[in-house]
Amino acid sequence: MDKSDLKTFAIILAVFLLFYYVPPDSPWLHAALANGVALASDYARAHVLLCLVPAFFIAGAVSTFLDRATVTRHLGASASKTKAYGVASISGGVLAVCSCTVLPMFAGIYRMGAGLGPATTFLYAGPAINVLAVALTASALGAELGVARAVGAVGLSLVVGLAMAAFFRTKPRADAANDPLAKADADESSLGVASAITAALIGALVFANWSDADPTMAPIKWYVVAVFGVSLAAILVARFRLPLWRIAASIAATGAAAFVDPTLAFTVAGAGLALTLHAEGGKLGEWLEETWGFAKQIMPLLFIGVFVAGAAFGAHEEPGLVPPEWVREAVGGESLLANALASALGALMYFATLTEIPIIEGLLDGGMGEGPALALLLAGPAVSLPNMLVVRSVLGTRKTLAFVGVTVLVSTAAGFVYGAMF
Secondary structure, three states, rough: OOHHHHHHHHHHHHHHHHHHHHHOHHHHHHHHHHHHHHHHHHHHHHHHHHHHHHHHHHHHHHHHHHHHHHHHHHHHHOHHHHHHHHHHHHHHHHHOOHHHHHHHHHHHHHHOOHHHHHHHHHHHHHOOOHHHHHHHHHHHHHHHHHHHHHHHHHHHHHHHHHHHHOOOOOHHHHHHHOHHHHHOOHHHHHHHHHHHHHHHHHHHHHHHOOOOOOOOOOOHHHHHHHHHHHHHHHHHHHOOOHHHHHHHHHHHHHHHHOOOHHHHHHHHHHHHHHHHHHHHHHHHHHHHHEEEEEEEHHHHHHHHHHHHHHHHHHOOOOOOOOOHHHHHHEEEEEHHHHHHHHHHHHHHHHOOOOOOOHHHHHHOOOOOOOHHHHHHHHHHHOOHHHHHHHHHHHHOOOHHHHHHHHHHHHHHHHHHHHHHOO
């Protein structure tokens, strides 16, 4: 029996013991299952149509239109550290998306040749450096904690990426410079096409998910989304000579759906884009194939992870398998252990965008220390159980454990230092 067989046997045995000993009439079991379903339902309603679908199209566009030499030149091993990590941290920060939405984009740039360090910097920076989240943190939890979160997220994104590159360096820096891809001529036209398409999609993604609580942007955000959608259509017509009747039909269907519901219109627009890519074939058909490849790799793992996180930690203020009083007792005070536990819990829990703030506010009222609060703020949005499952499918087990471990360690250190100082 080889290692693969032993692993399979262990999984079968664990599942057998679970179903053999679990009490089917237990109230805690029913509550855990209900919480898992509730969180997965919230996730499906809040993230799939407006966040993940455009993210998959963005990742597919990067993989299709951006040639590997360009990615390698800017983010690969041959690029200067200042350039590679600067681009990765800024790109992730500008997106300001949740950890689940950044995953397809991370998978795309890593597959296209980005170095492990810049790719993981991007993976951390996307959800951690979120301008709206930082502003709400300062408003709800205090200016000091808000500033600490902003500074810590920027610094830690670079530390995480540099640590990952150091841990898994497979060849000297001088050898990396001899990589044929590093010397290949970058296709500037591919960079322009990829940039234009992804800019339009990112604009639609960002404004579609803009908070309805913002009195300035909320009344006009869907009009802004429509402008980005029309811009994408214009790019496709100009670059790929798409039939105008096909684009007009998609825009008309989207406009009609907008009279019913903006989310429905967004969905119709996505379906119209998919049908157009399928009908045209060629490079556009390849874009659809890449998009579907990311979707079928990532979606099942995300839903499994969200369900497990809901069952373990609860949903809708209903407790999960882990009693909330245990959490409060574990993260009270400013000790190193409290910071480590807060960071580890943050890495396991799933936070929908901005929901970490009221959760931590409640924990602070219950006796949580300021340092552990920062540790959770730095680890939680960037890492989660669903995130780990998907990252493992891209990087493998060892690199995923290292990424999570480094994130937990640096978040713990930041929280401990902050607690000692303030």
